[in-house]
Amino acid sequence: MTIELVEESSTLTPAPLLELTTGFWRFKTLAAAVELGLFATLSRRGTADTAEIAADLGLLPRPVRGLLSSCVALGLLDRRDGRYRNSELAERFLVPGRPHYFGGFVEYSDKHAYPAWHRLQEALRDDRPTTWDSGAQATPFVTTDPAILAGFWEAMFTISAFTADALADAYDFTAHTRLLDVGGGTGPFPVGLCRRYPHLRATVLDLPHITRMTRQRMVDLGMSDVVAAHDGDFLADPELPAGHDVILLSMILHDWGPDTGRELLAKCHAALPPGGAVIICELVLDDDESGPAPAALMGLNMLVETRAGFNYTYAEYRDWLLGAGFVDVRSVPLAAAGANAAIVARRP
Helix, strand or coil, rough: CCCCCCCCCCCCCCHHHHHHCCCCHHHHHHHHHHHHCCCHHHHHCEEHHHHHHHHHHCCCCCHHHHHHHHHCCCCEEEEECCEEEEHHHHHHHCCCCCCCHHHHHHHHHHHHHHHHHCCCHHHHHHHHCCCCCCCCCCCCCCCCHHHHHHHHHHHHHHHHHHHHHHHHCCCCCCCEEEEEECCCCCCCCHHHHHHHHCCCCEEEECCHHHHHHHHHHHHHHHHCCCCEEEEECCCCCEEEECCCCCCEECCCHHCHHHHHHHHHHHHHHHHHCCCCCCCCCCCEEECCCCCCCHHHEEEHHHHHHHHHHCCCCCHHHHHHHHCCCCCEEEEEEECCCCCEEEEEEEEE
């Protein structure tokens, strides 16, 4: 018997596969630290040693040592002279009560999305979401813990607020006066855009249980006279509210199938005056579907989370927009966690 030796590249190793395989280690470390209250504890104390942290969190020496060293390695904690403090990243985004608290999304992902991703193969075989029973429920939020949902909405505000800043830098809203944010949640885009462009006024269109939160948010921010909320269902309502010269669809179209996307863009076209613009903010997939990774993976997340959603390519969005009657379609690159592009088109 002869064994054939295959010459292999001396530089190729399984290290990238190891990093992919153990990626959940990082997430679960973060999720555990958030749930245990590590960052809240250190924010309150300022600095603490291992024994103090262990006492506060109710942990034994070996587990707390592993948690702390891992959090330092991940850039979540700083360690100096045997004492720990929150890194700038953790202090800003992982301490409850801070304006841009992100821990709610960590908890939502850990309790809601992470278990569903364990069933990804099932979603791939059946083409049905695994985060909720789409045969028995109207929406995925029926059985989701309201407290976890509240944290999710807070984190979505943070992600979208930073994406809004990126959009304000990349696209000039000077020519527009009235913005309609379709499915705008608690209003992060209108808040950011109206602050950057003081002449701009905005309306958030969303379901009544969302707009109640929107109105309260605007009161809290002192922007009730700038950003209004309109109760509605952009899927079921025959038309969108009129009187706006720019319509924003941010992280909306990826929740639905192509037919729904085309129908919604047709409603946008009908609601806009001549010269009005529609803006689609999304993690847009490359036309050859080779990436970028966040957009591609979001497509799989839509498989797990929705009945028909997906992350689409620029070519697909362009085709939908032209089919709805829009012209001058262009893509504006964005550098943001929530979107890598704003696709802009005009009603002739």
